[in-house]
Amino acid sequence: xxxxxxxxxxxxxxxxxxxxxxxxxxxxxxxxxxxxxxxxxxxxxxxxxxxxxxxxxxxxxxxxxxxxxxxxxxxxxxxxxxxxxxxxxxxxxxxxxxxxxxxxxxxxxxxxxxx
Numbered sequence: 001x002x003x004x005x006x007x008x009x010x011x012x013x014x015x016x017x018x019x020x021x022x023x024x025x026x027x028x029x030x031x032x033x034x035x036x037x038x039x040x041x042x043x044x045x046x047x048x049x050x051x052x053x054x055x056x057x058x059x060x061x062x063x064x065x066x067x068x069x070x071x072x073x074x075x076x077x078x079x080x081x082x083x084x085x086x087x088x089x090x091x092x093x094x095x096x097x098x099x100x101x102x103x104x105x106x107x108x109x110x111x112x113x114x115x
Contacts, residue, residue, distance in 0.1 A: 002053045003066050005093065006074030010034075013074055014055040015041055026051050033057060058089050071097040 004014045011034040012019030018041065021028045056063050069092055076086060083110035088102035094100060 001066065001068040002051065002070040003056045003093075003097075004013065004027045004053070004069035004074070005056045005063055005090070006072075007057060007058075007077035007079050008072040010057070011070060014053055017053050017072070021049075021051050021053070028053050028064045031055060055094075058086065058093075061089065063089055063093050066093065066096075068097045070099045070101070072101045 002017060004010050004017065006013075011032055014030065014032055015038070018028055018030050025047040028051035029045055029049075030053040031044045032041070035043060054066070054068075056066050056068075073090070073094065074092065078086070081089065
């Protein structure tokens with residue numbers, strides 16, 4: 001399982017991973033949490049390979065039910081939970097994967113800078 005989490009960009013990141021796997025000759029199973037503006041990418045597919053890519057969400061706490069091999073964390077924002085709840089949810093979740101990818105967005109007074 002490749003699990004994509006974070007406050008923003010989960011659907012886009014999940015769709016990009018699905019597209020990359022398809023272009024690499026794989027037929028991944030997947031679950032998008034939103035609609036993507038591409039008729040070739042339905043909201044979900046069972047797939048025909050060992051790869052499964054899922055968009056997972058912290059807002060309802062369901063992130064605690066996943067045990068991914070790979071986790072992709074886009075960003076963290078205080079949209080749905082308190083800082084204490086986010087630390088617990090993401091902390092527990094991010095201890096599990098064999099590979100962790102973090103895309104950190106640093107917010108500054110002048111705008112966003114990506115690192």
